[in-house]
Amino acid sequence: AQSVTQLGSHVSVSEGALVLLRCNYSSSVPPYLFWYVQYPNQGLQLLLKYTTGATLVKGINGFEAEFKKSETSFHLTKPSAHMSDAAEYFCAVMSPYSGAGSYQLTFGKGTKLSVIP
């Protein structure tokens, strides 16, 4: 079974400050890892993903995340927050193996990011 823990249901940062959203996972095999963003009344949009290869992954809107196997973490960062980054962020895992062919995502509870002007 897989699980995802996002530390902090709500994070506030000042505009221009570093954004750090934490994600830890539990999985019996190294999973694929994803960060999604959800703006109010919208669906989820993929920010970035890690599958194999380079552990530092760059995504859209200046976000990046680093896969650390030893820490079972996949924290999301952005050097300088913009007002437009205010949204809810979800970390998710996917098992690379599936008997039924279902590659469903297992999500964390989400972190709501507020950006203070």
Place this chain on the structure above:
Amino acid sequence: GAGVSQSPSNKVTEKGKDVELRCDPISGHTALYWYRQSLGQGLEFLIYFQGNSAPDKSGLPSDRFSAERTGGSVSTLTIQRTQQEDSAVYLCASSTDRPPGEQFFGPGTRLTVL
């Protein structure tokens, strides 16, 4: 191109009524997923379709929930005898059938059961 669309965007129903939620995936995406997003439980997987078949229904919370997909395209999620705890946002996602294909999400249907 068009993304994943869902209808209705909002649905208010009375306890005990049946509801149908519709999902139109991206053309050519063979995999389709339904998820539920609620305050208490977060985002939960409900069911997976590959073509018109549903090999993984493990997330459906009760036998009041069912889903079908026709023509390898449109999917309908049906909730019978709705209960207040069914109130949530129901999200549909589609992807290619090769992992880790990105799942593209629709805007969701917000269901409120009075």
